[in-house]
Amino acid sequence: NESKPENKDNIKIVVDQREIRSSVARSLDRNGVEITVKTLEVGDYILSDRIAAERKDTQDFVGSLIEQKLFEQISNLSRAYEKPILIIEGESLFNCRGINPNAIHGTLSSISLDFGVSIFYTRDPEDTAALLQQVAKREQVDEKREVNMHGK
Amino acid sequence: NESKPENKDNIKIVVDQREIRSSVARSLDRNGVEITVKTLEVGDYILSDRIAAERKDTQDFVGSLIEQKLFEQISNLSRAYEKPILIIEGESLFNCRGINPNAIHGTLSSISLDFGVSIFYTRDPEDTAALLQQVAKREQVDEKREVNMHGK
Numbered sequence: 001n002e003s004k005p006e007n008k009d010n011i012k013i014v015v016d017q018r019e020i021r022s023s024v025a026r027s028l029d030r031n032g033v034e035i036t037v038k039t040l041e042v043g044d045y046i047l048s049d050r051i052a053a054e055r056k057d058t059q060d061f062v063g064s065l066i067e068q069k070l071f072e073q074i075s076n077l078s079r080a081y082e083k084p085i086l087i088i089e090g091e092s093l094f095n096c097r098g099i100n101p102n103a104i105h106g107t108l109s110s111i112s113l114d115f116g117v118s119i120f121y122t123r124d125p126e127d128t129a130a131l132l133q134q135v136a137k138r139e140q141v142d143e144k145r146e147v148n149m150h151g152k
Numbered sequence: 153n154e155s156k157p158e159n160k161d162n163i164k165i166v167v168d169q170r171e172i173r174s175s176v177a178r179s180l181d182r183n184g185v186e187i188t189v190k191t192l193e194v195g196d197y198i199l200s201d202r203i204a205a206e207r208k209d210t211q212d213f214v215g216s217l218i219e220q221k222l223f224e225q226i227s228n229l230s231r232a233y234e235k236p237i238l239i240i241e242g243e244s245l246f247n248c249r250g251i252n253p254n255a256i257h258g259t260l261s262s263i264s265l266d267f268g269v270s271i272f273y274t275r276d277p278e279d280t281a282a283l284l285q286q287v288a289k290r291e292q293v294d295e296k297r298e299v300n301m302h303g304k
Contacts, residue, residue, distance in 0.1 A: 118264035
C-alpha cells in the first residue's frame with residue numbers, strides 16, 4: 001500500500017453511504033482525509049456543523065430537474081444547513097441536450113437566490129474531492145468548527 | 153430601425169456608465185428592456201432594490217484577483233445589496249493560464265460562502281443579457297420589487 005499523506009490537519013468529512021463507491025470518496029481517502037460513512041437524510045458530504053454538500057453530475061442534475069425532484073432536495077438541504085452547497089460535476093450544463101438554456105438559468109437563479117445555496121462547478125470526481133477538502137479545511141482548521149449532521 | 157419587442161412587463165435595469173458600450177447593454181435594449189445609464193459606485197447592473205450584478209469576463213476576473221482588487225469589489229457589493237450577484241462571462245476559469253486551480257476554488261468558495269455572493273457563469277454577452285433580464289423579470293414582475301441603487 002502506498003502511504004497516505006499525514007492528515008496533519010485532521011480533516012474529517014462524513015460521506016453518505018450512497019457516495020462511498022464513487023471516486024470522490026477514494027480521492028478524499030487517498031489525500032489523507034478521515035472519512036466516516038453514514039446514511040444521511042440530507043446531503044452527500046458533511047463538511048462542518050453548518051456546511052453540507054449535495055453532489056450531482058451534470059446528467060443527474062438535468063435528470064432530477066426534469067423529474068421534479070431537484071427542488072425538494074435543494075429545499076431540504078437549505079433548511080438543514082446554514083451554508084448549503086450544490087456541486088455540479090462534469091461537462092457544462094449548456095452542452096446537455098433536452099433542456100432549454102433559459103430553464104437552466106431559471107433553475108440556477110432560484111437555487112442560489114431563493115434558497116441561498118452556493119453552487120460550485122467541478123470538472124471530475126478528483127476536482128470535487130479537492131474542493132470538498134478545501135472547504136472542510138477552512139471550516140475545521142481556520143474556523144475551528146465541528147462536523148455535525150442535521151436532519152430534514 | 154427594426155422594431156423592438158414590446159416591453160409588456162416593463163422591465164427596467166440600471167446600467168453602469170462604463171458598461172454601456174458593451175454588447176450586454178445592446179442586447180438588453182434590443183430585447184425591449186428599459187435601460188437607465190448611471191455612474192454606479194457599486195455594481196454594474198441594478199436589477200431591483202436588493203439585487204445588483206457585477207460582471208467580469210474570465211480574464212478580468214483572474215486579473216482583478218491577481219491585482220488584489222477583487223475582494224474589495226466583492227465586499228462593497230455584498231455590503232450594499234441583500235442579494236449580490238457576480239457574473240463570470242466567457243471561457244472556463246480553469247482554462248486560464250497563470251493561476252493555480254486551488255487558488256480559483258479558494259476564491260470562489262470565499263466569494264460565495266463568506267460574502268454570500270451568488271456566482272453565475274455565462275458564455276458570452278448575449279447570454280449575460282438573457283440572465284440579467286430573467287432575474288430582473290422575476291424580481292420586478294413576480295416579486296413586484298422596485299429598482300433602487302445603493303452606495304458603498
